[in-house]
Amino acid sequence: xxxxxxxxxxxxxxxxxxxxxxxxxxxxxxxDRKGYRGVTFIFGYGAITATVATFTVVAKHGDVTGTxxxxxxxxxxxxxxxxxxxxxxxxxxxxxxxxxxxxxxxTKRYVSANIVPTGTAGAPVSAVVVLSEPDxxxxx
Numbered sequence: 001x002x003x004x005x006x007x008x009x010x011x012x013x014x015x016x017x018x019x020x021x022x023x024x025x026x027x028x029x030x031x032d033r034k035g036y037r038g039v040t041f042i043f044g045y046g047a048i049t050a051t052v053a054t055f056t057v058v059a060k061h062g063d064v065t066g067t068x069x070x071x072x073x074x075x076x077x078x079x080x081x082x083x084x085x086x087x088x089x090x091x092x093x094x095x096x097x098x099x100x101x102x103x104x105x106x107t108k109r110y111v112s113a114n115i116v117p118t119g120t121a122g123a124p125v126s127a128v129v130v131l132s133e134p135d136x137x138x139x140x
Contacts, residue, residue, distance in 0.1 A: 007137055009036065013112055014127040016044070019055065025116035030065045031129045033111055038132035039104035041113050043083055046124030048096035053119035057083040057100075061108035068112055077103025087119070096123075 013028035020026055033039055043057060057080045060068040073079070083102035090096045104111055115125050 007132060007134065009131040009134075011129050011131065012127075013041070013129050014115060014125060016046075016124055016126040018122050019115060019117045019125045020121055022118050022121060023116065025055075025114060026125060026127075027114050028060070028112040028127055030060075030062075030068065030110050030112045031131075032109060033129075033131050034109055035135045036131035036133060037135070038130075039111055040130040040132065041083065041102045041104065041111075042128050042130060043100045043102070043113070043115065044124075044126040044128075045085055045096060045098050045100070048085070048090050048120065048123040050120040050123075051089050052087050053085075053117060053123065054087050055085040055123075055125065056080070056116045056118075057102065058114045058116065059083075059102060059104060060112040060114065061104070061106050062110050063108055065110050068110065071104065071106060075104060075106035077105055084115070 059071040062068040
């Protein structure tokens, strides 16, 4: 019997870290999705105390690692806005200490994502890429 473990690969694009300078944030590491058709970004947000803080997600893709471009909305499943966090009163597991996800259905080989904050620099963030639908998978 095959489980989900044999059907996915998880790779880090932003290791857990303070989000950093307002307006700059964290630039994600490029992930090679060769051999996988499905891509889901998972963004993690830690404890956030600033109610005015926002976190904007920018998904990137490219045929080569040196020319990553913003992903068009038509190539996303969900929206970058919904994967980020808007300004709000923070409640545990609602406005902070949460995960958001964003799907990618484009055809580019390389993917990445950035998280850009406003209003705070110390909030912890992370992002992983879950690759699914492998071209080849183990036999049951």
